[in-house]
Amino acid sequence: MTWTEADTGILLVGVLCAMACALPGCFLLLRRMSMMGDAISHAVLPGLAIAFLISHSRASWAMFIGAAIAGILTALFTQWISKFGKVDRGAAMGIVFTTLFAIGLILIKKTADNVDLDAGCVLYGAIEFTPLDQVVLWENESSLLRVPRAALVVGGALLFNALVIGLFYKEFTLASFDPALARTHGFRPMLMHYLLMTMVAITTVASFEAVGSIIVIAMLIVPPATAFLITRNLPLLIGLSLGLAALGAILGHLFSQLIPSLIGLPETTSSGMMATMAGFLFLLVWLLGPQGLLRKSKIEEITEPGLPPKL
Amino acid sequence: MSVADLHLIASSEFFDTLIKTLFLESYNTRLVVLGTAFLGATAGIIGSFLLLRKQSLLGDALSHATLPGIGIAFAVMVALGGSGRNLPGLLLGATITGLLGVLLVLAIRRTTRLKDDAAMGIVLSVFFGLGVAILKMVQEIPGASAAGLDSFIYGKPASMIMSDLIIICVTLLLTIVICLIILKELTLLCFDDSFASTQGYPTTFLDIILMGLVTAVTVVGLQSVGLILIIALLITPPTSARFWTSDLRKMLWLSAFIGGLSGWLGASFSAFFEDLPAGAIIVITAGIIFLISMIFGPTRGVLPRYLRQRQLKRKVGRQHILRSVYEIMEAEQESHPLKNLPISLERLRDHRVWSKGELPRLIRQARSEDHLERQPSGELRLSESGFGEASRITRNHRLWELYLIKHADIAPSHVDRDADMVEHILGAEMVHQLEAELELQEHTLESPHVIENESPSHAG
Structure with a gap:
């Protein structure tokens, strides 16, 4: 394989996107809501279709608003169903996202069948094509700095997430670990919940057009979960997640070029491989990390006698 | 949905075919x-x-x-x-x-x-x-x-x-x-x-x-x-069934039924909109059944639960106001047995802590239930049925208080609040058990503790 400018572009988009996802993913993990990313990324479909129906164009801003609204509605509906109907949150999430996804499939079929907007494109994205749409950042006689437009979008999402988490770090932490205490201190845990959901929705929407929602779902969950096996310290958890996310994206792109040629097949999608490599890193840490399966001594098990099996 | 679809739906031919599909008459x-x-x-x-x-x-x-x-x-x-x-x-x-x-x-x-x-x-x-x-x-x-x-x-x-x-x-x-x-x-x-x-x-x-x-x-x-x-x-039919029953066996059958119904209706409908993804129509059908179940399901549905809560709230409110009136009459009268005399609104207001707007609402409710009547002088007086109800409620309250003092070792000064939690759900059978337990047969009971005005304006 040969390294081209396109590869750099893909890598840049992938890394930025992975890091943008890993940030809110840490708090999703702590709040035991990791599946929310999966739910939101499926449920944005009707938002896209309705935005298209209203604006009659594939203008990015209309799609963005439509999908973001659909994403936040998913979080709202899930909350309502589990609160008013006293339904398990997982089940509520499952009902909301499958129903919205089904509505989205029908709307797209009805309204946008002839346009380049299909469910597959939302799910898989087309990270391979991102380098085709370049934006010139800086230009003078000697040099020219161009980046894919998608890099700006996911970079913006990363910046937004970093800003929000930076501003409300204390509130997020408290609301994640002890919502009741947060409420007594006047921090409004529900507000934090919806802010987190908004972050997830915006990140999902910013990413799917460029890279598809597979990376989003994987990077929201896998790097924070991997980091969680290594540390119990929150700042370290966030830092490690960012690093692991970036590493997963880089490895993913490299292997998407290398592996198929090794076994004599054509190149494959980078986004699928990025998710796979994030999973591979998790497997490594799971087996070999500080608490790793293969390193676990018998003494550790004796320190927790009589506990029921973890279920 | 396009105009052509609407025409299709409106035509009688559509209904014929729909019914044929639903009842499995159409081979395809x-x-x-x-x-x-x-x-x-x-x-x-x-x-x-x-x-x-x-x-x-x-x-x-x-x-x-x-x-x-x-x-x-x-x-x-x-x-x-x-x-x-x-x-x-x-x-x-x-x-x-x-x-x-x-x-x-x-x-x-x-x-x-x-x-x-x-x-x-x-x-x-x-x-x-x-x-x-x-x-x-x-x-x-x-x-x-x-x-x-x-x-x-x-x-x-x-x-x-x-x-x-x-x-x-x-x-x-x-x-x-x-x-x-x-x-x-x-x-x-x-x-x-x-x-x-x-x-x-x-x-x-x-x-x-x-x-x-x-x-x-x-x-x-x-x-x-x-x-x-x-x-x-896998998710929607069981969750819908859960709103209708708390019995696992019934829930399994119901969930199977709802799942089957979603598939049956969804697939039948999708036979007419061949360009639409049939899987999606099935899922939406299941979603609609879920929505209906969540609102109307008798066991855990939102609407029945709301009605039950409202009913309980009315009952608790009724018992509060009637017992308050009864306790005030007791405090105002030396003689025994108690006579049904009118009491002033101010006394009632000061007798216990009412939340904002609660007292006027409860008075309105008690009057509409014929438990309380307003005298021309503006004072309140229990009706005949209200008097009976009030003495029964007060007696139940005190029965429970006595039980708590005797068997749960709760101090007489603290027993009022604890009794308040349970008295509203005491059934007739429970009252008989309490009477037997405490060996009490009198029709009226003295309060085991001093009844104080709870209103903050009198405190301190």
Whole structure:
């Protein structure tokens, strides 16, 4: 394989996107809501279709608003169903996202069948094509700095997430670990919940057009979960997640070029491989990390006698 | 929906065909309608256990985990010189990676600090990513036609053939038989798995059986409704059924019925909108049934629960105001037995702590129930029925207080609040038991503690 400018572009988009996802993913993990990313990324479909129906164009801003609204509605509906109907949150999430996804499939079929907007494109994205749409950042006689437009979008999402988490770090932490205490201190845990959901929705929407929602779902969950096996310290958890996310994206792109040629097949999608490599890193840490399966001594098990099996 | 669709719906021909489809008279759709209905019923039964085990999203993880299996099976079959489109082969691949994914979820949950949601999320996203990567590779294998492999993602009910129907029926029968055989064990697993394991039940093995059933229904459903929408069939019918009953057996049958109904109605409707994805129509049908169940379901539905709460609130309010009036009359009169004399609104207002607007509302309620009447002087007086009710309520309150003092060792000065929590739900039988326990037969009881004005304006 040969390294081209396109590869750099893909890598840049992938890394930025992975890091943008890993940030809110840490708090999703702590709040035991990791599946929310999966739910939101499926449920944005009707938002896209309705935005298209209203604006009659594939203008990015209309799609963005439509999908973001659909994403936040998913979080709202899930909350309502589990609160008013006293339904398990997982089940509520499952009902909301499958129903919205089904509505989205029908709307797209009805309204946008002839346009380049299909469910597959939302799910898989087309990270391979991102380098085709370049934006010139800086230009003078000697040099020219161009980046894919998608890099700006996911970079913006990363910046937004970093800003929000930076501003409300204390509130997020408290609301994640002890919502009741947060409420007594006047921090409004529900507000934090919806802010987190908004972050997830915006990140999902910013990413799917460029890279598809597979990376989003994987990077929201896998790097924070991997980091969680290594540390119990929150700042370290966030830092490690960012690093692991970036590493997963880089490895993913490299292997998407290398592996198929090794076994004599054509190149494959980078986004699928990025998710796979994030999973591979998790497997490594799971087996070999500080608490790793293969390193676990018998003494550790004796320190927790009589506990029921973890279920 | 376009104008042409509306015309179609409006025409009587549409209804004729719809009824024919619904009642399986039309040969073309009979197979599909029956197949999806049976599939919905199977998923409904298995999904009930997942729901009660609070693992509904496991179906989500599992169905995504089947994708790499489909890709690998295709590649292997092509490598062996086959066409790669052999359905049993593809489904076998799906089963293997699906099961692997579920076992990984169980393993991550048991060996790390990660919780359910993270374990499922990891398996789901990584397997799906891997699946997409593999599909992309194998689709470009020269000479092999992999077109249509991604129909597993969205499903094609219309492509169902007789052998699919037979497979679905076998799965349904197998599911029912297995569930009947190990119903007790599965019930225990769902409601108290720690207890099950202390009693020596093989919880891991039971979990694996349950997962095996989920895998079976997912793989069978892949082709007809697709891997994303089979999730809905596993989650939505059981959750809907839960609103109608709290009895596990009834819930299983009801969930199977709702799942079957969703498949039946959804597939029938989709026969008319052939350009629309049928899986999606089935899911939306299930979603509508869920919405109806959530609002009207008698056991846990939102509306019945709201009505029950309102009724209880009225009852508690009625008991509060009547007892207050009774206690004031007692304080104002020296003589025994008590005479039904009017009391002033101010006394009542100061007697206990009322929340804002509560007292006028309760007075209005008591007057409309003919318990309380307003004298021309503006004072309040109990009606005859109100007086009887008030003395009964006060007596129950004091019975309970005496019981708490005597048998629960609660100090007389603290007993009022505790009694307040329970007295509203004392039934007639309970009152008799209390009387027997306390060996009391008198018609009226003295309060075991000093009745003070609770209003803040009098405090301190």
